[in-house]
Amino acid sequence: KNQVEQSPQSLIILEGKNCTLQCNYTVSPFSNLRWYKQDTGRGPVSLTIMTFSENTKSNGRYTATLDADTKQSSLHITASQLSDSASYICVVSANQGGKLIFGQGTELSVKP
Amino acid sequence: EPEVTQTPSHQVTQMGQEVILRCVPISNHLYFYWYRQILGQKVEFLVSFYNNEISEKSEIFDDQFSVERPDGSNFTLKIRSTKLEDSAMYFCASSVAGSFYNEQFFGPGTRLTVL
Numbered sequence: 001k002n003q004v005e006q007s008p009q010s011l012i013i014l015e016g017k018n019c020t021l022q023c024n025y026t027v028s029p030f031s032n033l034r035w036y037k038q039d040t041g042r043g044p045v046s047l048t049i050m051t052f053s054e055n056t057k058s059n060g061r062y063t064a065t066l067d068a069d070t071k072q073s074s075l076h077i078t079a080s081q082l083s084d085s086a087s088y089i090c091v092v093s094a095n096q097g098g099k100l101i102f103g104q105g106t107e108l109s110v111k112p
Numbered sequence: 113e114p115e116v117t118q119t120p121s122h123q124v125t126q127m128g129q130e131v132i133l134r135c136v137p138i139s140n141h142l143y144f145y146w147y148r149q150i151l152g153q154k155v156e157f158l159v160s161f162y163n164n165e166i167s168e169k170s171e172i173f174d175d176q177f178s179v180e181r182p183d184g185s186n187f188t189l190k191i192r193s194t195k196l197e198d199s200a201m202y203f204c205a206s207s208v209a210g211s212f213y214n215e216q217f218f219g220p221g222t223r224l225t226v227l
Contacts, residue, residue: 031214032214034215041201041220041221041223042220042221043116043203043205043218043219043220043221044155044203044218045218046215046216046217049215089155093214099157099160099168099170100147100155100157100216101157102154102155102156103154104153104154105154
């Protein structure tokens with residue numbers, strides 16, 4: 001069964017600190033892996049997209065890594081800001097047709 | 113910057129009633145999707161739509177659901193006879209045809225409450 005699992009479920013960090021979120025997936029066939037940021041009551045917003053041949057991709061303070069052999073990904077956030085407080089969702093696309101398989105998200109809270 | 117819009121933002125309905133959720137995808141996008149998120153749970157794929165027909169649907173998308181692109185701009189999700197368990201946030205998304213990454217842009221969602 002295609003699944004995406006994330007850890008931790010929730011995380012609290014102080015403003016300015018770094019953090020790393022984890023994602024494991026069992027999706028086949030694999031097309032690409034995305035990280036989305038979802039603010040409460042809003043739609044997900046794409047942060048990064050990686051195919052199996054890409055090991056790392058950055059978007060500002062966000063850096064995603066992908067190990068297609070172990071089927072693991074991480075999202076590293078540097079110098080966190082209060083506005084980073086949101087749910088971060090790992091999403092895998094099984095094919096180019098578009099169906100996305102979502103993880104349950106990591107709820108990040110950045111405190112002053 | 114172009115964005116996906118959805119109306120209404122919140123819909124309250126009685127069980128058994130029909131509801132239509134509306135979406136305006138980004139204008140040059142040709143692939144359209146509906147997802148739902150029950151409170152506290154994962155976002156789940158419902159259906160994808162291209163060239164005026166369904167290209168893929170999930171087990172959730174049963175005969176009670178239908179999608180339509182009634183004109184050149186709107187994309188709708190109809191639930192014929194709502195159940196309590198249909199209460200969720202419904203997200204519309206769209207993507208550009210032919211994109212390898214198939215990056216999907218999501219709307220802000222419609223919160224459906226079935227009483």
